[in-house]
Every structure is written in structure tokens, then in C-alpha cells.
Amino acid sequence: MNDHFRLTHEALDVAAAYAIADKARNGAVVLMSGMVRNQTGGRAVDYLDYQAYDTMALQVFQQISDRCHRQFPITDVVIHHRLGKLKIGEISVLVAVGSPHRGEAFEACRYAIDTLKAEAPIWKKEFWLDGVSSWVNCPI
Template identity: 60%
Template sequence: MTEVTIPPIQTTEDNFGIFFAPLSLAEVYALADDPGNGAVVVMSGMVRNQTEGKPVVALEYQAYEPMAIQIFRQIAVDIRRQWSNVQRVVIHHRVGRLQVGEISVLVAVGCPHRSEAFEACRYAIDTLKHNAPIWKKEHWQDGSSTWVSIGACEEAVTK
């Protein structure tokens, strides 16, 4: 199987992307870095080995990419309305099948002050989880699997 990477889309110095390839913590940090920053806060979401006590062996992510990128851009706009001194916003999300321990999402915010960087980063991941058209299929140890929206749709559809 050939890996395909969808190139990130940049707005000013922000950076957004949906990727099949593994995400790079170092790359996302570097993209959020700026000489005006006093802080870069990075949130790394990863595949854990259980959900509500049920053993998970893998997650599979799908996204409606054009809309997801638009949501990422809107998150950056909204962040700057609330925290006007934010320098950079970076949001990268994986699609495809991920194993336990792999990074599924990286969000980074660079800002002159740490408190705003923490608040803006939390806002970004919480809003992404509620608004972005991204779904995950949880693959359970017993061989069953379930598709769920990562936020917008609370009901799971079992396949």
C-alpha cells in the first residue's frame, strides 16, 4: 500500500493538515514557534489501549477533508478573536488505521504568554472534537468494531 500525504494548507503562518503518514511532534512545534512567543503549548492526542475499560487494538480515522480544514481555519480565527496576541496555530490530524500509542492529532499554539497559549490550545482541541467532520472506528480486542464521530455525533453506529 502506498502512503499518500495530503499537503498542509497554510493561512498566514498558521498550518493545517490531514495526513495519512505519521505526525511529527517536532515539526508541529517548529511550525508553531515564533520569536515573539513566550510559550508554545502542544496537545498530542494518541490511540489508547482501552475505551471505558474495553480493550482497543487500533483506531481507524476518516475525515471529510475540505470541511475539516475549513473548521481548523475557523478555529484559528476564533482563537484570535479571544486571544489577539496568539502568534501561530497548528492543527494536524491523521486518517487511516492507527495502532495503540500512535499520535492521531497534534494541536500547537504559539503565544507571548503561557496562560493564553494553554487556553487557546484547549479551545482548539475541544472545538475540533465537537465540530470537525472526523470519524473513528474503534477496533476491539474481541474482533468487533464501532464507528463514532469524534465529537459532533454522540451515538455510535455499530458495524
């Protein structure tokens, strides 16, 4: 296993996350990049702010990876998440999964991001262009 987890205020690097999961033993690497979009529910978004309980979030990333390894024949899991203020178009989360076969890599990547969004103590606050803001789908 070559799993890697990261929380950072720095820009996320797609090529670096991909490279961690890109090993000779793998026939596939699936990478999911979540980005800040310019609207939610028809409202224009100005920016997002992400906050986390860092220590617990990294533990949840490890738990997600452990479950992925138990459920799917995969070799590598990479989970990187941004914190702080993110502008439209910036990457907020990267999940990469390496596997000998593409089907399992796709399934595990989807499982990982869906579980992260449901379980990780990471909170998103949306700031709209009209000056209003609100917390969104806080899992804890």
C-alpha cells in the first residue's frame, strides 16, 4: 500500500496526487477532482471557506482507505483536501485510487469521495455574491 492523506491551505496538485497512485503494479488510476463551482441551487457563489477538525479528519481518511482496501482489490488511495478560502474554479478535494483494473478503481474512488463527504469532519461555508453566507451539509 502507498496511501497518502493531506489537509492543506495550499493549492492541490493533480499531477502530484496522480503520481502517488501511479505505480507499475496498477493498470488503472482513477482521480476525482472536486472544484468550487460558480453557483449552487441557482445562487451565484462568491467563494467557499473550508474548516476541519484536522486530526480527526486525517483519521477518517485512513478509515476510508482501510475500508476501500477491504472492499475492493486496489493498491493505493490518495485523499487530499483544501482548507481555508477557495475561489471559483479552485480544487477543493482530490481522491486518487490505483488498482490493477479500472472497474475496481472507479468503484473505490466513488466510495471514497462519497464516504468522505458523509463522514469527514470538514465543514464548508458558502459565501454568495449577494453577501449572504451559510454552512452546508455539515456531517458532524
